[in-house]
Amino acid sequence: MNRLRFPYKYLRRKNFRVMVKSDAAVLLDEDLFVPALTAFVYTSKDPYAVRMRVRIEGTRLPEWVFSRDVLITGSAEPTGVGEVRVRPVTWRDRSPVTALDTVLITVGAPGEQATVAVPATAVRDFLERTQEGVALGSEGHLLRLDGVIARFMR
Template sequence: MPTVIDQAVQARLIASSPQTRSVPAQLRYRRADPFAVRIAFPAAASLDGAEVEWAFARELLAGGLLSPSGGGDVRVWPCGPERTVLEFHAPEGVAMVQIDTAELRGFLARSYALVPVGGEAGCLDVDGGVEALLRQL
C-alpha cells in the first residue's frame, strides 16, 4: 500500500479582475503526516516566482466541501455544486482558487483508504519525533 498520495489538479486562480486563469496544482497526503493535506502551486502561479506550498488540516478540506470552514490562514467553502474555493492568507496578501469538487472528493476518498478518519494518531511516530528533537539539542 502506498504511503503518499499525489494528485494533480487544475485550479482556477480568482483575480480581482473579471478574468480568471487556470494554474496546475499538486495535492499531497502522506501517511507520516496523517492530519494534514498539502497543495503546491508552481513558481509561475506566484507573485515572487517561487513555488508555494500550503499545509492544512484534512478535516478542514473535508468540512469545506459542505460548508464554509476555517478561520485562519486557510479557508475552504463550496461554490455551487461543482466547485470548491480555497482561500490562502499570507502577509503578502490573499489568494483564492477554485478546484473541481469531484477531484477533491476523490483525493479525500483515497486519503481515507490510506488512513481512515480516527486512525490518524496510530500513524504518528511519536517516539521517532522525540528522538529527532533530542538529537537537535
C-alpha cells in the same frame, strides 16, 4: 505491563502517499482568473496534513500545508479561520442549466491572499483516496505519540 495495541485494520498502509493533480484557477478578482494546475499531496508520515501545490504558467507558488479535516469539512460547507479558508461553490454559466461544483481554497494573510478554485470532483477523489490508506480517526496512531508522551513523563 499490558500495552494497548493499535487495531491496524484502520490503517491500511503504513507508508502511504497520495497525489492528485487537477486543472484549477487562481482567482484574481470576482470575474478575473488565471488558469492553474494544482496538486494535492497526502502522506501517512504527516497524517493530519494536506499539502497543496499550485503552478501558474510553469511558475510554482509556495506550497500550503493545512488540515485534512479542514479540506473535508470545507468541501461540504464553509470552514476555516485565519490563513486557510475552504468553501464549496457552484459556478453557473450564462445558461441556468450548466453548473460546475467547485471548492474554493483561500490561503494567505489578509492583503496577501490567493484563492484557488478546484473542481469538487478532484477534491472528493483526493479525499477518498487518502481515506483508503489512513482512515479518519486513526491518524494519531501513526505518529507514535505514546512513546513521545512516555519520554516526557519520565
